[in-house]
Amino acid sequence: MYAIHFLLFLILTVYSGKSAFSPKLRYQFPLLANKISDVQTSCDSENFNITVITKNAFKGVAFAKDFAQECKVFGTSTEKLFLSLPTSGCGVRLTTSADDNGNVQMTYSVLLVLQQDRHLRQISDQEKLVRCHIRDDAFLVKSPPLFKALKSGIEQKDVNYRVGRLMNEGWSKDLNEKELEEELNEAMSAARAWMEITPEKQENRMSDRVEVGETILLTVKSTLPGGIGWRIVDCTAHDGLGDSSQKLLDDYGCPIDEALLPSPKFGPIRPIASMRHQEAVAKFAAFKFPDRDRLHLQCRLQICKGLCAKVDCQQEMNNTSDSRVGRSNLEDDGEVLDRLEVYNSVEVIAPEIDDASEFRKKIKSADFDSYPFPKIPGDRTFCVSVDKMALTFCVLGLIFIIAIGAVACALLLGRKSRNNALHNYTRSLFSSSSSGSAIGSKLLLQESPIFGHSSSSNSNRMQYGRIL
Incomplete structure (x- = not known):
């Protein structure tokens, strides 16, 4: 009875178009998302500090996307949490743009994930792009050796040589040493160096994401x-x-592999008062590490007095450094003063490579000798809708009931036939109403296979005696 009721329930569910096992059941529960109320940032050339203020007390975890285990902070059941990221990693990206006055504005950005639970991802988790505008003095070149070298040039005894050389480099003329030192301090406050990573074709792009x-x-x-x-x-x-890391340029600026990164090409020098602005560009095909979508590049700038010594990258690798460098760094011009670090990141995806790898895995796992079609990934499972599953159970239940009915009918017919046979045997063996029936009974006993007799074996035997 219970089986019939269950089958009727499934049939009504299928035809009503509503599934009792609907996968959308989770959307019927209210989503108690702890939303972000405000984000406060502060940054410099080394650190990107983020303060997140939530609507309610936060107990989950906040992290930079793709760095859930390394660049994270846990909630402390308060409405405020603080996360500090290094600008040289954790997916932090530097971009530049022009403000309303035409000045260059530098901005750090990172994609922050607010996970409601410390261990589980949910539909209520949030992602927010956090930006921080960098102050003008964040990328100042703070190099004591550089300042010392420039100051020593001002303090030279040969004033005529000093003034003439400084004039060639753009410094003011007819200034005493104190005024030149003030100009030097002003120049050092404008010295900057940074790196940018941008797609070659930027028109009609919605984001800075690139493909391999x-x-x-x-x-x-x-x-x-x-x-x-x-x-x-x-x-x-x-x-x-x-x-994971890969060397691109060696200590002399020569490429390790031209296919990864060629030698950067320097553009023209643009004078700005006593300063000189110059850019170096290298074109390369985007690549990525297998387990990360963020590619970080880090380079060093070798600061030289005058022009840096030229390097012949075509020399053999086993040659000495003196033969590889065009002129010695010990000379007045070309002397290495300091090294500065510049870095940036870019998001690189590889949809074609990922799809191809999945296809190769499927082909490799297929056994074409024993199975004519490629194997289904995993354990050869297949998916059906809930409605079809319910209909399948209904059909199987009906077949089961029909089978039970057929077996029951067969048992009833067999029992009825056995009762009829026993009734006939009882009348033949024990009836004594007449002599004819008795003779018939004896003959039946003699020919009945139940008692192990047959007509052929008893044909020569004597019949029973006279019937009294």
Whole structure:
């Protein structure tokens, strides 16, 4: 009876168009999302500090996207949590744009994930792009050796040589040493260096995300005092944490592999009063690490007095450094003063490679000798809708009931036939109403296979005696 009621319930569920096992059941519960009320940021050249204020007390975890285990902070059951990220990793990206006055505005950005539970991802989790505008003095070149070298040039005894050389480099003329030192301090307050990573084709782009193989530009920009040269050396690509890395340029600025990153090409020098602005650009095909979508690049700028010594990258690797460098760094011009670090990141995806790898896994797992079609991934499971599953159970239940009925009918017919046979045997064996019936009974006993007799074996035997 209970089985029939269950089958009727399933049939009514199927035909009503509402499933008792609907996968959308979770949307019927209210979503108690703890939303972000406000985000406060502060940043410099090394740190990106984020303060998140939530609507209610937060007990989950906040982290930079793609860095859930390394760049995170746990909630403390309060409405405020603080996260500090290094600008050289954790997916932090530097972009530049022009403000209303035409000045360059630098901005750090990172995609922050607010996970409601510490261990589980839910539909109520939030993602927010957090930006921080950098102050003008964040990328100042703070190099004591550079300042010392420029100051020593001002304090030279040969004033005529000093003034003439400084004039060639853009410094003011007819200034005494005190005035030149003030101008030097002003120049150092404007010295900057930074890196940008941008797609080569930026028109009609909704984001800075690039795909593997797409051409992107690595641009290093610097504004340094006149009489100071620089070049790019020691470039490395890493995954944002340093767990995986790849060398791109060596300590002399020569490429390790031209297919990964060629030698940067320097553009023309643009004078700005006593400063010199110059850019170096390298085009390369975007690549990524297998377990990260964020590609971080980090390079060093070698600051030289005058022009940096030229390097012949075509020399053999086993040659000495003196033969590889065109002129000695010990000379007045070309002397290495300091090294600065510049870095940035970009999001790189690989949809074609990921799809191809999945296809190769399916082909590799298929056994074409024993199975004519590629195997279904996993354990060969297949998915059906809830309505079809309910209808299948109904059909199987009806078949089961019909089978039970058929078996019951067969048992009843067999029992009825056995009762009829026993009734006939009883009348033949024990009836004594007449002599004819008795003779018939004896003959039946003699020919009955129940008692192990047959007509052929008893044909020569004597019949029973006379019937009294």
